Amino acid sequence: MAKGDRLCFGVDLVTFFHPGFFGLQSHDAIIEHARAEPHAFWDKILDGAEASGVTGVELTFSPFNWQDAIKTYGSVDRFGAELTKRGLTLCSGFFAELEAAGDFTQQEAQRAIIDKAERYADFLKACSSDIMVIGAPLRQTLGAQPAIFHDFDRAKVIADFLNRLGAILYARGVRLALHTEAHSIFAAARDVDLMMMLTDPAYVHMCPDTAHIIVAGSDPVQLVDRHHERMIIAHWKDAIGQMPADTQIDEHIHDRHQAYFCGFGLGRVDWPAWIRLLRDRAYAGWAILELDAAPDPVRDIANGLTLVRQALLPVYR
Template sequence: MAVDLVTFFHPEFWGVGNHGDILAFAESKPELFWNKILDTVAAAGLRGIEPTFSPFNWQHAIKTFGSVAGFSRAMEQRGLTLASGFFADLEHGSDIADPAVRSKLFDLVKAYAEVIAACGGDAMVVGLPMRRTRDAEPPLFVDLPYAQRIAEVINELGALTLRQGVKLALHTEAHSVFCTSRDVDLFMLLTDPLYVGFCPDAAHLLGSGADPVVVTTRHIDRLVVAHWKDATGVMPFDIPIDASIHDSHQAYFCRLGAGRVDWPAWARMYRDHNISGWAVLELDAAADPLSEMIASRQFVETTLLPIIG
């Protein structure tokens, strides 16, 4: 089991007042920042991490530890490894049809894939662009022409990461263009399975009105890594999609086993399809991440592993 580092994006854990203060803390005390994260993950009994957005990203880690080797060594000293890496730059990015934007994007993905491979990982989880709020003008229609433009870029990115030994997997982010059951089917159809895989997030799928087990089973042959996260119910589609959208999501997420995801069915899916690999436990912005990670790990070990076998 691993954890996505968004888990640590709560001001209370850092003894500060707001998210901006977390960024300032990371810049002023980078060694303390990263050592506290890695020590807490190890103390929770997990074995991997998934870097995410700044300051919990790979660039900040490498800058802090001096090199890729230094970052890898810091993990190894605690019995940890880099399970996968989350790439968030597409979610709120610029127009990928712009050649300059695409060139920068490809360079960044290549560099990240090299880091993931060097640190023992083999998967890059990619979030697709966010939708627009439903009453926005002009509206954004996620139709076939739109999806084809995005899929062309994703296919090329998948081929690029594969050359570094890293598999690309699309993440089901709520309120993105890849969140509903239909969205997943559309982009799975338009991307090449030889180059593009799937990272279902159980909470984001349920929050988007989909059945996580049904959707994941339908594309089980594309499964690369999964985010094991729980949700209390379906989120309104009319939530404003702006810089605060991820904060809005947090009200619907909860500890593994405390929500409405059918985890026994999820475990049977893993068993029946002989799925193995990393389970990334994601707990958005936990005030007490140590206790939350331990509780989630214990839920998996006592309730789900006996089913999976």
């Protein structure tokens, strides 16, 4: 983000995870294409990000992660040069290892997570980014047995690890921002309030995702207002409403989310109230426009930017 800017707009690369964007038929075909022709794959994504009008990108899971970027272009510096020549900045990187780690309260699992996070942090700093967005562990499907309760004691164990991880990342020049992922332990209002209370604001920050908060049954404006001082980056996305309380939470939960996401201004997010909140709380930082696997991501992000610039930024200013 350029010094002196109030809001800068980026895109999470998950937005490009649609077969139609690559002229393919399936997500498996995208992964195969990324392996077989990595330069064509990455060049198309970065060209698309540039064409959409954003100035930043957020890396995410493979084949859109930092290891893939280095493997494709040969080094951190060369990847940075590919961004620079397109007028792009690496604004942040998404870290999904907590969700995939299983019981990360075990010391061995924690050591593995810390090692991955440290290497990721070094990459981010080398690309002039200082934000790592971290997905929280998923909740259990309602009614599953034996029931696992996300109570104070369980939340305290998780918060203690997040505090330590945040301090480790801070020592490497990177800030930890928890992402409000629907059906995780950090999306519904009560869960966010609990984790914000238990974590140290010096080391654990927040990346609210407006759509995921709606899908979780909460109001993003009210929720973020309570914790606005913890927000260092935000995902701007729209959703049509809350998912059923008994939604199956398994390895396909992120696919189930997609039916509830929609284009900017077509869902339940109160964008005028959202931009007034950011204005009144003097938020300055990255705004990540995101559409999970958009068929025409360049057009959709460009349209979202048009809505923002015409209807929202005049209010913000």
